[in-house]
Amino acid sequence: QVQLQESGPGLVKPSETLSLTCTVSGHSISSGNYWGWIRQPPGKGLEWIGNIYHSGSTYVTPSLKSRVAISVDTSKNQFSLKLSSVTAADTAVYFCAKMPSSDAFDIWGQGTVVTVSS
Amino acid sequence: DIQMTQSPSTLSASVGDRVTITCRASQSISSWLAWYQQKPGKAPKLLIYKASSLESGVPSRFSGSGSGTEFTLTISSLQPDDFATFYCQQYNSFPYTFGQGTKLEIK
Numbered sequence: 001q002v003q004l005q006e007s008g009p010g011l012v013k014p015s016e017t018l019s020l021t022c023t024v025s026g027h028s029i030s031s032g033n034y035w036g037w038i039r040q041p042p043g044k045g046l047e048w049i050g051n052i053y054h055s056g057s058t059y060v061t062p063s064l065k066s067r068v069a070i071s072v073d074t075s076k077n078q079f080s081l082k083l084s085s086v087t088a089a090d091t092a093v094y095f096c097a098k099m100p101s102s103d104a105f106d107i108w109g110q111g112t113v114v115t116v117s118s
Numbered sequence: 119d120i121q122m123t124q125s126p127s128t129l130s131a132s133v134g135d136r137v138t139i140t141c142r143a144s145q146s147i148s149s150w151l152a153w154y155q156q157k158p159g160k161a162p163k164l165l166i167y168k169a170s171s172l173e174s175g176v177p178s179r180f181s182g183s184g185s186g187t188e189f190t191l192t193i194s195s196l197q198p199d200d201f202a203t204f205y206c207q208q209y210n211s212f213p214y215t216f217g218q219g220t221k222l223e224i225k
Contacts, residue, residue: 104209106173108161
């Protein structure tokens, strides 16, 4: 059974860097899927942040591209998100998800709440 | 970016009703469209992929149709567990984009 679990600080100060990790269990991260990050501000809809392939190729939404880095660690079966220079607008629930090649996000983590506040 | 527009934003219905939610893309996305169901405090759940393919384990009362720019999600007979918010998502091209959501409420 494939499971994804987000982890990281729940509180980040403005202008600092948000760092989250998604640990994948029950499935090798090297098996050819895309792995994605999606966020949801409080009371709002879903926003795709970016995807990474097991090879390390990344695709990031243009509005966040200058602040986002997504990486993969196949040895730990994890992938990570770093979002720099955060503001209150980055407060959201952050989800990681699995995306089979050329298909939709079929497995999601439970999500982690990140609040940007001093 | 491809804009995804869902209608209606809110839908009130009763158990047993047949309901339809529409999703329109600002340009053709072929059949690269997914539908998700999200309940409060939970992660989205994939219902439909490639516009009309039912995800494993999803009840057959859910169905999807459409291609190009216009898509629909239909629930043939609403069950109490179906009341939630539904999102469409295009994955034809980057950046992937979601519709704004349709909240399905109990009438």
